[in-house]
Amino acid sequence: MRPRLVFVHGVGGPRDAVGELADWTRALAAGMHNAGHSAVADGLLGGEFDCRFVHYADLFRPVQAQGSAVEVDDEQAAGILLELLDEVLAGLSESLPNTPHAQHDAQVARVLAHARAEAAPQPQEQGTMAAVRRALNAATTVLSVRMFRGLGQWTAPKLMVRDLGQVARYLARRETDGSGLTLDARIRIRVARELDSPTTVLVAHSLGSIVAWETLHEGPVPVRLLVTLGSPLGMRTVVRPRLVPQPPCTPDRVGAWLNFFDHDDPVAVRPRLEDDFGPNGTQVRPVSRRVDSVGFWVHPARLYLAQPGVAGPIAEALRTAAATTGEPSA
Structure with missing residues (x-):
């Protein structure tokens, strides 16, 4: 089985999942090259890993409330x-x-x-x-x-x-469909479909970090490394009290959790998640690391992925998993 790398996107309009996967993969490969992991980067671009992009933006279809201009009617x-x-x-x-x-x-x-x-x-x-x-x-x-x-x-x-x-x-946690599933549940189902077998690295950006964290608490499949980018999980007054389950902690089947933030990212409020998230049963808790991108708007996932400090640990996890399974990039 090839090492699996799963990407989970954040907010935004309609997406081309194939194009986004290619863009995120190229950005990550560039970061790996700069981190000294050229062999893994070449393997990533060459298809040696099972790379998947979870797409759920279509579930945020416009609501039909009269006069609603921004798709919020609750x-x-x-x-x-x-x-x-x-x-x-x-x-x-x-x-x-x-x-x-x-x-x-x-x-x-x-x-x-x-x-x-x-x-x-x-x-x-x-x-x-x-x-x-x-x-x-x-x-x-x-x-x-x-x-x-x-x-x-x-x-x-x-x-x-x-x-x-x-x-x-x-x-x-509203907007139920015909089967009674709420919007948030339908989104987590999308993520869970790509986590149907052991996953080497799960990379989640922005809103996707909330979705991934909650999905991992529901699923029994192990994830070797969880990577969160520009995450709002640390918003103590808005997000943290509304997370499920409570109190917030590292999901049990996660082997390691790296949380990356840029000091100028306004979405990553209170970014040091180890202050607010407890350990799981094996004492794994988030480890937050700062990166610095050029420019004022530093939130996009591709900017994070191109950082050597982000791409390096991902490359190491994929290399180790490939060595275990006998893949060429070992």
């Missing part, structure tokens, strides 16, 4: 959306001292403070659309600042709120 999800937006805005505020653009411009900090005020729930305003309007107003304020325009894939306020809304919809 009051509970809308409330979570505002909490998530506030966490991201706080993360952007904390990263300002590290950007040359903001060092001499206090106006940017004032704009972010104003956006957080816009996103704050108001007692006199209730209902889903009121919350969505507040989120859109705050996103519009943030993206009006030149340095924030086009943050990653957020070229418009609606896209920013849509993506954060996907995290909120997952954590709301």
